[in-house]
Amino acid sequence: MATTSHLKRGNVSKETRTTNAYIQLIDEEIFYVLYKTDITIEISDFEETRAVYLKWSEDKPLKFLVEFPTYTTATAAARKWAEDHQVDCIAEAIVFYGLPQRLLIRFYLLFRKQNHPSKIFTYREDAVNWLKTYDLHQ
Numbered sequence: 748m749a750t751t752s753h754l755k756r757g758n759v760s761k762e763t764r765t766t767n768a769y770i771q772l773i774d775e776e777i778f779y780v781l782y783k784t785d786i787t788i789e790i791s792d793f794e795e796t797r798a799v800y801l802k803w804s805e806d807k808p809l810k811f812l813v814e815f816p817t818y819t820t821a822t823a824a825a826r827k828w829a830e831d832h833q834v835d836c837i838a839e840a841i842v843f844y845g846l847p848q849r850l851l852i853r854f855y856l857l858f859r860k861q862n863h864p865s866k867i868f869t870y871r872e873d874a875v876n877w878l879k880t881y882d883l884h885q
Contacts, residue, residue, distance in 0.1 A: 760775055766795060768780050768782045768783065768796055777810045780813040781814045782815055784816040784817060784818060787820055787822060788822065789822055790822075794832075800834050815841070815842065839865040
């Protein structure tokens with residue numbers, strides 16, 4: 748699994764692993780998910796991530812940062828489940844490294860109903876900087 752050592756912009760207060768992801772809570776405000784490289788994400792993977800978010804957020808919305816490494820994708824059923832089971836968050840930054848991934852998610856987000864701002868990034872650092880522009884206590 749990829750490491751998150753290059754995410755040194757904040758204090759990691761919580762961290763855990765699920766079947767296919769590494770999850771951190773950074774500065775008590777950014778819920779960071781890094782999925783494994785070269786996997787196909789299933790509904791169960793998104794369910795695990797959502798359960799951790801709900802536990803750590805303690806009914807207060809957080810900023811959500813999710814990173815999909817190269818060759819990582821989600822099944823159509825998993826994408827539909829994620830759309831139907833969105834968490835209450837302040838803003839969502841999605842990092843994709845591969846062009847096919849970015850094109851698919853851009854198309855998907857055109858039709859997805861969002862209750863919060865979301866943006867796609869190629870670089871994690873840009874995503875973190877964008878999330879930091881949002882106030883946690885809105």
